[in-house]
Amino acid sequence: EVQLVESGGGLVKPGSSLKLSCVASGFTFSSYGMHWIRQAPKKGLEWIALIYYDSSNKYYADSVKGRFTISRDNSKNTLYLEMNSLRSEDTAMYYCAKSRGGYPHWYFDFWGPGTMVTVSS
Amino acid sequence: DVVLTQSPATLSVTPGERISLSCRASESVDTYLHWYQQKPNESPRLLIKYASQSISGIPSRFSGSGSGTDFTLSINGVEVEDLSIYYCQQGNSLPLTFGSGTKLEIK
Numbered sequence: 001e002v003q004l005v006e007s008g009g010g011l012v013k014p015g016s017s018l019k020l021s022c023v024a025s026g027f028t029f030s031s032y033g034m035h036w037i038r039q040a041p042k043k044g045l046e047w048i049a050l051i052y053y054d055s056s057n058k059y060y061a062d063s064v065k066g067r068f069t070i071s072r073d074n075s076k077n078t079l080y081l082e083m084n085s086l087r088s089e090d091t092a093m094y095y096c097a098k099s100r101g102g103y104p105h106w107y108f109d110f111w112g113p114g115t116m117v118t119v120s121s
Numbered sequence: 122d123v124v125l126t127q128s129p130a131t132l133s134v135t136p137g138e139r140i141s142l143s144c145r146a147s148e149s150v151d152t153y154l155h156w157y158q159q160k161p162n163e164s165p166r167l168l169i170k171y172a173s174q175s176i177s178g179i180p181s182r183f184s185g186s187g188s189g190t191d192f193t194l195s196i197n198g199v200e201v202e203d204l205s206i207y208y209c210q211q212g213n214s215l216p217l218t219f220g221s222g223t224k225l226e227i228k
Contacts, residue, residue, distance in 0.1 A: 047210075050217075059216075105153045107210060
């Protein structure tokens with residue numbers, strides 16, 4: 001059974017940093033691309049980042065480019081999202097999701113339960 | 122960016138009804154259009170891929186159709202458990218984008 005479990009969320013001040021993790025199990029993690037997707041409270045879904053299975057390529061939404069970094073450690077079956085210069089508009093539930101499809105025709109076949117990030121002074 | 126417009130924003134239905142939800146793209150996305158269901162306080166789950174392809178484990182009352190810019194998610198015989206927000210997502214070009222969702226309410 002595919003499982004994705006995010007962690008690392010919390011309450012932080014504007015301008016600070018935070019690193020999220022997503023531990024995967026139930027599939028060969030090193031064979032799949034992975035995404036981060038977020039959802040602001042009572043709002044819709046926003047894709048923010050993708051990393052290839054071998055970390056050879058990474059793509060970002062303009063809203064986080066230059067501030068967020070996606071990475072992975074295939075030896076630990078773990079996906080990361082390092083978030084810097086956080087803003088109030090980054091407040092959201094952050095989901096990791098398993099990728100299907102090829103460039104750029106990706107979709108998300110499994111999602112984790114999410115971890116909440118709140119940016120507030 | 123490809124903008125996906127979903128309608129209606131909210132739909133109130135009686136159990137047993139057949140309903141259709143719409144997703145329109147601002148430019149052609151071929152059949153790279155996928156549907157997700159998000160139940161209250163849960164993460165989304167994949168319902169339909171590539172506009173019309175079924176997903177293992179998803180009830181057969183869910184189906185999808187369309188190509189280009191106009192897409193439809195149909196539910197043939199709505200059940201109470203279908204209370205959710207339904208999102209479409211395009212995978213034709215980066216950035217990957219979602220529609221704003223259709224909230225399904227059960228009368």
